[in-house]
């Protein structure tokens with residue numbers, strides 16, 4: 001049974017992230033979405049809100065579990081008993097960043113394997129910070145996020 005960790009801050013989760021999860025399920029038996037606390041990022045949504053929203057948005061897929069994490073990604077991997085991480089690449093900047101992250105992680109845990117999926121071209125401009133900016137200024141986000149994020153925003 002191959003399990004993969006999809007880590008991120010997901011503040012909030014976007015359709016780009018959802019697409020990576022759906023495609024990861026074709027490669028792995030289970031996707032564990034690891035939601036980083038990311039205290040230093042001063043997130044718009046609390047860790048609990050992000051975890052709950054992703055749980056609701058991924059419930060229909062089955063074989064997705066959503067867990068909060070604090071600390072190092074490699075420690076989370078060890079706790080989960082898997083060495084695989086999946087990441088989405090939107091552009092060359094993502095690639096450069098992800099390559100350095102992979103080497104940093106590998107320098108402390110040599111068993112780690114990172115699998116990269118290219119984002120859909122129409123998602124290549126989507127980021128959580130674009131979504132947050134639109135939320136702040138009452139712009140439409142319905143085309144960028146799952147409906148569960150809209151519900152969260154409307155509830156606040």
Ligand code: COA
Nearest residue numbers: 007008009010016017036071072073088104126127128129
């Ligand atoms: N579709 C849409 N957006 C995407 C995306 C995709 N497929 N892939 C990435 N993004 C966006 C994210 O929404 C985020 O947007 P934002 O910066 O506008 O908010 C941005 O790209 C960066 O995302 P990500 O790479 O997931 O970074 P992150 O900060 O959300 O999460 C951690 C990074 C938490 C996974 C990483 O820092 C980590 O593992 N931290 C733990 C400490 C550690 O072990 N560090 C490594 C050793 S030094």
